[in-house]
Amino acid sequence: MYSDLCALLEMIIMSHVSEVAEFQSCSCDTFQAAIYPLNQPALLKGLDLGPALKLWRSPDYLASRVGPKPVKIHVSQSPKMDFVSKNFLYRTLPFDELVHRCSDPGQKKEYFDEVYYLRAVGDNPRKDIANFTTDYPSLVSDLILPQFFPEDKLFSSVLRVASPGLQLWTHYDVMDNLLVQIVGRKRVVLFPPSALEDLYLKGDKSTVVDIDTPDLEHFPRFSNAERFECEMSPGDVLFIPALWFHNVTSLGYSVAVNSFWRGLDDKFYDSKDTYGNKDPPQVQRALQMVDKAMGLLADLPDSFREFYCQRLITRAKDKMTNNVD
Template sequence: MAQIQSYSNLDQGQFDKLVSQDFPFIISDCNFGSCLQKWNAEYLSSKLNGSSVKVHVSEEPVLNFLTKNFRYETQNFGEFLQKCAHPDGDQQYLYLRSIGVDKRGRDVADIQKHFPQIADDLVMPPFANFCTDIDCEEEGTTKCTKRHLFSSVFRISSKELVVWTHYDMVDNILLQVKGEKRVTLFPPSDAPFLYIRGDKSEIADLDQENIEAEYPLFSQATRLDCHLGEGDAIFIPALWFHTTKALQFSIGVNFFWKDRQLAAFYNRTDVYGNKDLIPAADAYSNVDKALKHLSKLPPKYRQFYLHMIIARLNKELTE
């Protein structure tokens, strides 16, 4: 498989062509605004100290969503930043993935809306061709051909913190503003090798010793690692599995957008961009029903029909 390439001075046509290839790429030397010069713990503390944020807190650097080795705490933004950037002797690993303010969890993350004190520091890259018209209808009735932002997500993490391997339903650009970060990706075709539960992998620590002893299929996966320095960004296509490791105190931003052709299939209650498309969710439900029916049969017959179903699915993959 090809390696992740880096591109600079992109224009809209080049960006569109690269996105259409459905393969990650790094964006360097791009103007994302004064955030690249301003944003650090001290500056953000001075701007956001009066606000509060909900953060992940763990005694372990590798966060595992499936085992929940972390807890959620609401903290003062300034205090959170200082603990995150300048940890004391009792090391805690802190992680902010910004969310909306709706207590019912129905609000999509939006830096312009939820962090207006610093919103002007962040510039949307012209090559991404994002629509900024708040009156524009994005769900299929408009002739607008621009990309419509689904969400803009603030991410801040302690040094060494690892975010679990997962996939999203929407394309995104991850901008590294402060610090350095390792991004590891796997193509969608690697799903059989990553021990997926829901949208997340059971393999929490990709750097653990003897990983293949516990997860033997992982040896067949195609791992792509890349390094993001300050000011670098990476395009992560929908359905690509990815995980990040903060090599230093880290500040970043995600720009997520939906595929207009899939507008009718997105789950409208999805505020994170990771709920499966409606037809896929229905298909999963039918698989569960099929397995329940087959469980009534003796093992010999159950295995026979499971093999028959697998054969039909493999045929679909090759046609």
């Protein structure tokens, strides 16, 4: 009975799956003219990324090039890291030790039940934006990052190192993103911005932790969510447009670098955002106003409150289509 239910669930979810479009040896002009305007994820193959693809395959090489530089990491007992429930701890490790723990998780018994994730940050995470060039100068000459956007629009470049099997929570970013896979393979599942009502959001993150066998009793709409999937190999570059939800699983020991850039005018980005995931200031203020509006309705009887909540939703939709003055 249970296996039949799982098979039915998988069939329902898979019916909404599309493959991410692939492009071979894409040039900057092609990206700007034919890919970026579509606002769809794209898997770019055959790009020249430099010698990192060969050199970084050796954990000893990568560890020795950076050495014992202290890095702040996520550590969890569960391979499914969940930012909503915070099922992980923050810890500081020497970079070379992190690489060895991730690349050979069975080397010491005490590491068997831990998974590690480095999302590089600046020296002062509250103020400094990650910059691969300045944060990891000993690795810069190894890697050619694609320059498919104006240089002055670059926001950050982030080194990422992960244990085998690590799955990161589903979330969106407010900036466009090129994810460069260098070591290991990744499975990436993406959901379009239109799927937000099916993802049960808390802030910019989905509360559906298990996207393959979700609890549809608690998350019934999730089975309606359209999804795109791809598997990244070393040398692949994935374009993730702003506001596209993504869930990433490292299928083995993984090393990647990604670049965030601003596709909009600077006024639409929070000047205090060091991660590239804060909603625009205008949106933050609008959401605060919604919270205040809901507070004003709190004393109404349930039937009235539900009715006027729907009126607010209808009014917002009408405003978007210019049907209300």
